[in-house]
Structure formats: structure tokens, C-alpha cells
Amino acid sequence: MPSVLKTQPWDVHxxxxxxxxxxxxxxxxxxVGYFVAEQLAGTGATVVLGSRNAAKAEAAIASISARVPAAQLRHLHLDLADLASLKASVDALGLDRLDAVVHNAGVALDHPPRRRTNDGHELMFATNHLGHFALTSWLAPLLMAAPGSRIVTTGSFAAKSERMDLDDLQSTHDYRPKRTYGRSKLAQMLFGFELDRRLRAAGSTTLSVVxxxxxxxxSLTPARPPVHVRTTGERLRGLPLGALVQGKEAGAWPAVRAVLDPDVRGGQMWGPRVFGLRGRPGPEPVWDHLTDATTAARLWAASCDLTSTDPTFGPT
Known part of the structure; x- marks a missing residue:
């Protein structure tokens, strides 16, 4: 994995x-995805909000437009839990090139029972990992058409203490919601690093960044009604935590920098600078278990089988 590099100063504002x-x-x-879209909209780019809920997407577009009057925004119907729908969603983009995708959407369940998609896959693993894996495959031609394009995969601290069980990827035998969620995010992160290895081997200029x-x-996130409403009580209760963690507006900064900063390199991991928990975005050492190329390759092969796709990129 690439070492942590010194980078030029970066102003999130x-x-x-x-x-x-x-x-x-x-x-x-x-x-976090809302704030990624809001911040990217301020750059003058066209930002497409992928969401399965049209009403929520339109509310988000209205909120962003009120803060960024010249924002160029679109909604794309996208249901990552429905693998058969993803090709049609990509076709509906109507683009001849895509400069970056931020794999941000996710499902986190707190309680049993184990839930399955219509394809029969465990819901968190299917949405968080398999859906993004298949989406990447369908987006590949558009990403290859944009030299230097970027695939930014959003992981989580929940993955730091987890390890993949390749014999029970979908928690069929031992379902514990928090662990299943952590492993779904770990799968995403392993995918992001394995994708970088494959992009480099193919001679592609597309970058994969985690x-x-x-x-x-x-409670630390600024209000964006009706997308996010925060009461005064919630804000006050969250203030003591501000010394340790942050809100979702700041949580978006690493992904936004990974999309825009010319210093970013494929195979890097970016997060908040202060103990990985809060602060301005910066590169950080890749966690040891994320460098396990053997596990990542086996996960990739299993994902190909489960989605009937194989993200492939050639030189760009």
C-alpha cells in the first residue's frame, strides 16, 4: 500500500x-452523503444524487439549491439492494463520461431479525457492498471515458475491529446486526483497495480511494430542514462530544477531498486528522487488515459470483 504522503494545504471552505x-x-x-453533494455542488460541477426515494432526493436538491443558488443537481433512481435494476439506472444517467462516484449509501440495522433482499442476500451486505460492487461494473465505461476519474468508497470505523468470514459472508449462520454491519463496511473497504490494485495492473488512470x-x-450536524432537523436540546447535549467527534458536514470532508484534490493517489485512505475521529481531512495509514490482498481477492471472486458482474477497467 502507498505510504502516507505530504500534501498541499487544503481549505474545506x-x-x-x-x-x-x-x-x-x-x-x-x-x-454524510447529503453534505458530500452540497459541498461538491459548490464547485460548479453537475452532482447527481443517487437515491431510491424520489421525495427525499427532491427535498435534498431543494435544500442544496437554497444554499448554492447556481447548483447543478439531478436525482437518479438508484436501489443498491436491487441488483437487476442497476444497469438501467446507469443507462438513465444519460452521460458520456463520469468524473467521480462516491460510494456512500448504506444501511445499518440495530436489531434482528436478519433481513434479505429480493435476490436473497442479507440486506446490509447486499446494499453496502454488493450493490456498490455491481454499480462500479456498470459505471466502468463512463469512468474510463474521463481520464483521472475517481471511485471513492466510504468505509467506517465499525470495520476496524472486524474480520471477514469468507465462509459466512452474509451472516447466514451467525447474525449479529452490529457485527454484520461492520463486516459489510469492511467488505467495501477491502473492495476499494483491491480495485486500486486491479486499476494499476490494467494501466488505468482511474483512481480508487477509500x-x-x-x-x-x-447532534453535531448543522440543521438542513427538512433533510436534517436538529433541536436546541440535541445541539446542547452534543456539544461536550465535540471535543472528540464531529458532525456529518465535517464527516463529508474526506470524501470531498478524495474527489477533488490533485494530490490524492489511488490506494490511499483518507479520514479526519485528529485520531481519525474529527478535524480536517488528511491521508492516514491503511489499517493492517485492509492490506490483506489474499482475502480481498477471494472477496472479489465471491462478489463476482453473487452479482454476476466483474468491474473491469482498461487503459484510459
């Missing part, structure tokens, strides 16, 4: 311009 570029943010209608938002809490 003065982003480089990106007119003429197109970015897709999955789950751009809420949470990011995480650190500790990003609703």
Missing part, C-alpha cells in the same frame, strides 16, 4: 472549481 465535471453520490439525499468520516453524529 474554499474548494477548487470543477465546472464541466459530473459526480455521482450514492445516498446523496441524507446524512475514505471514512470518523465520528459523525447527528
Amino acid at each position: 474554499r474548494l477548487p472549481r470543477a465546472e464541466g465535471k459530473s459526480f455521482l453520490v450514492t445516498g446523496g439525499n441524507a446524512g 475514505v471514512h468520516p470518523g465520528g459523525a453524529l447527528d
Whole structure:
């Protein structure tokens, strides 16, 4: 894995311009994904919000437009849990090139029972990992058409203490929601690094970068009604935590930098600078278990079988 490199100063409030570029943010209608879309919209790029809920996407577009009057925004119907629908969603983009995709959408369940998609896959693993894996495959021609395009995969601290069980990828035998969620995010991160290895081997200029938002809490997140409403009580209760973690607006900074910063390199991991939990975005050492290329390759092969896709990139 690449070593952590020194980078040029980066101002999260003065982003480089990106007119003429197109970015897709999955789950751009809420949470960290909303703020990724809001911040990217301020660069002059066209930002596509991928969401299965049209009403929530339109509310997010209205909120962003109120803050960024010249924002160029679109909604793309995108249901990552429905693998058969993804090709049609990509076709509906109507683009001849895509400069970046931020794989941000995710499902986190707190309680049993184990839930399955219509394809029969465990819901968190299917949405968080398999859906993004298959989406990458369908987006490959558009990404290859944009030299230097970027695939930014959003991981989580929940993955740091987890390890893959390749014999029970979908928690069929031992379902514990928090662990299953952590492993789904671990699968995403392993995919991001394996994708980088394959891009380099293919001589592609497309970059695969893994990011995480650190500790990003609703109580520390600025209000964006009706997308996110925060009461005074919630804000006050969250203030003491601000010394340790941050809100979702700041949680978006690593992904936004991974999309825009020319210093970013494929195979890097970016997160908040202060203990990986809060602060300005910066590169950080890749966690040891994320460098396991053997496990990542086996996960890739299993994902190909489960999705009937294989993300392939040639030289660009």
C-alpha cells in the first residue's frame, strides 16, 4: 500500500472549481452523503444524487439549491439492494463520461431479525457492498471515458475491529446486526483497495480511494430542514462530544477531498486528522487488515459470483 504522503494545504471552505465535471453520490439525499453533494455542488460541477426515494432526493436538491443558488443537481433512481435494476439506472444517467462516484449509501440495522433482499442476500451486505460492487461494473465505461476519474468508497470505523468470514459472508449462520454491519463496511473497504490494485495492473488512470468520516453524529450536524432537523436540546447535549467527534458536514470532508484534490493517489485512505475521529481531512495509514490482498481477492471472486458482474477497467 502507498505510504502516507505530504500534501498541499487544503481549505474545506474554499474548494477548487470543477465546472464541466459530473459526480455521482450514492445516498446523496441524507446524512454524510447529503453534505458530500452540497459541498461538491459548490464547485460548479453537475452532482447527481443517487437515491431510491424520489421525495427525499427532491427535498435534498431543494435544500442544496437554497444554499448554492447556481447548483447543478439531478436525482437518479438508484436501489443498491436491487441488483437487476442497476444497469438501467446507469443507462438513465444519460452521460458520456463520469468524473467521480462516491460510494456512500448504506444501511445499518440495530436489531434482528436478519433481513434479505429480493435476490436473497442479507440486506446490509447486499446494499453496502454488493450493490456498490455491481454499480462500479456498470459505471466502468463512463469512468474510463474521463481520464483521472475517481471511485471513492466510504468505509467506517465499525470495520476496524472486524474480520471477514469468507465462509459466512452474509451472516447466514451467525447474525449479529452490529457485527454484520461492520463486516459489510469492511467488505467495501477491502473492495476499494483491491480495485486500486486491479486499476494499476490494467494501466488505468482511474483512481480508487477509500475514505471514512470518523465520528459523525447527528447532534453535531448543522440543521438542513427538512433533510436534517436538529433541536436546541440535541445541539446542547452534543456539544461536550465535540471535543472528540464531529458532525456529518465535517464527516463529508474526506470524501470531498478524495474527489477533488490533485494530490490524492489511488490506494490511499483518507479520514479526519485528529485520531481519525474529527478535524480536517488528511491521508492516514491503511489499517493492517485492509492490506490483506489474499482475502480481498477471494472477496472479489465471491462478489463476482453473487452479482454476476466483474468491474473491469482498461487503459484510459
